[in-house]
Amino acid sequence: MILFNLSTKVKYPIFETMEKMLLKAVRFCLILMTVASCKKESKSTNTVVEQNDELVQYAVGFDIDKSGDFPVIHVTNPWPNAKQRFTYAFIPKDRLSKITFQKEAYDAVISTPIQNLVVTSTTHIPALESLGGLNKLIGFPDIRYISSMPARQLINSGKIKELGSNQSLNTEMVLEMSPDAVVGFAIDNQNSTYEVLQKSGIPILYNGDWTEQTPLGKAEWIKFFGVLLGKEKEADSIFKTIASSYNQVKELARTAKKRPTVLSGALYKDVWYLPAGKSWAAQFLADANADYLWADSEGTGSLSLSLETALEKGQDAEFWISPSQFTTYDDLINANNHYSEFEAFKNKHLFTFSATKGPTGGLLYYELAPQRPDLVLKDLVHIFHPEVLPNHVLYFFTPLK
Structure with a gap:
């Protein structure tokens, strides 16, 4: 299937070395972690040229400061419950010699637009593609998880190199490549590989898109890449289109006359994992005007039930959404006969994103959904309220076979 990018007119196939981690732990639920959000004053003391009003509207893990002579990004939540904050300066090459700044005031200083980079999560790929920046990508860990066809063409032609795994990034290869920046993600502040690269002069930019608690918060991280690639206006335009589409579908869902009840998750080693009430996945269900039965539960991660x-x-x-890795009713029954006791099972009202895969087996949902939450919401609204969105063709979710 092909997705026509709404803003750039670029075709994108049907959004983590991150997926590798998720398939081990999040495969059985959509895990959303607690986000500690805080804004930070820019360390720069440059002349004011633009205010920060509404530069970042939905995301809580980063902000963009354009009050000085160059953009500054504060990453305030690089990983769950992070106490460490990062400040990155992005200085246009054609102005580098004309600007006076204190390099030690920033965790990294990047000359933009960059010529090449390494990214470490498949959630970064759609942003690069949408902004026309895939040609800058020279390395990625666990390239088999990438589903984007344009990216796979670059992989097949040898332009994007395999760099091992995110947990053990091939340091020697990255040092030899000498990218302008490495966009990394981390689950905590313990990453010796990043420390080695940074000490060698390669800037490490932490991207915390995966810690965001809302669908549009995740999608807004395209603006992070907009600054990095020197395409801020394009990133802003793309996000506005996605946010508008999402909010329109959300309002449309509210016109439905009924709110169906919804179950999620499945068993893993005798524990039933499903999204907590304030998680990313639960927010999708609420915005689709569905009655998620655990919507009132606390937490932004997952619940563990018997x-x-x-x-x-x-x-x-009435509906059962995202039953872990299962893609057929036979798989469910073979795993546990008790699954057949659920009404959604009896009525064949189960839907999964686990059957929608890229050419090398990566789950497309993990790669593209964070940037295109509007497509996810359209799927769910069509499933729960087909009369409201009758002509939509399911993109990520499919009925169990």
Whole structure:
């Protein structure tokens, strides 16, 4: 399937070495971590040229400061519950010799637009493609998880190199490549590879898109790449289009006359994992005007339940969304006969994103969904309220076979 990019007119196939981590832990639920958000004053003391009003509207993990002679990004939540903050300066090459600044005031100083870079999560790929920056990408860990066809063409032609895995990035190869920047993600502040690269003069830019708690918050990180690539206006335009599309579908869903009840998740080693009430996944269900049965639960991550608890509360749910890795009813029954006791199972109202894969087996949802939450919401609204969005063709989710 092909997605026509709304803003750049670039075709994008049907959004983590991150996926590798998620397939091990998040495969059985959509895990959203707690985000500690805080804004930070720019360390720069340059002349004011533009105010910061509404430069970042939905994301809480970063902000963009354009009050000085060059853009500054503050990453305030690089990983869950982070106490460390990062400040990055992005100085246009044609103005570098004309600007006076204190380099030690920033965690990294980047000359833009960059010529080449390394990224470490498949969620970074759609932003690069949308902004016409895939040709800057020279390396990626676990390239088999990338589903974008344009990116795979670059991989096949040898222009994007395999760099091992994010947890053990091939340091020697990265040092030899000497990229202008490495866009990394981390689950905490313990990453010896990043420390080695940074000490060698390669800037490390932490991207915390995966810690955002809202669909549009995740998508807004395209503006991070807009600054990095020197395409801020394009990034802003693309995000505005996505946000407008999402909000329009959300308002349309509110016109539905009924809010169907919804169950999610499945068992893994006798524990039923499903999204907590304030998670990213639960927000999608709320915006699709569905009655998620655990919407009132606390937390932004996942809940761990027994089969008995899930059955007691979710047995009569009208729909069952994202049943872990399962893609067929036979798979469910073979795993546990008790799955057949749920009404959604009996009525064949199960839908999964696990069956929609890229050419090398990567789950497309993990790569593209964070940047295109409007497509996710359209899928869910079509599933729950087909009369409201009758002509939509399911993109990520498919009925179980």
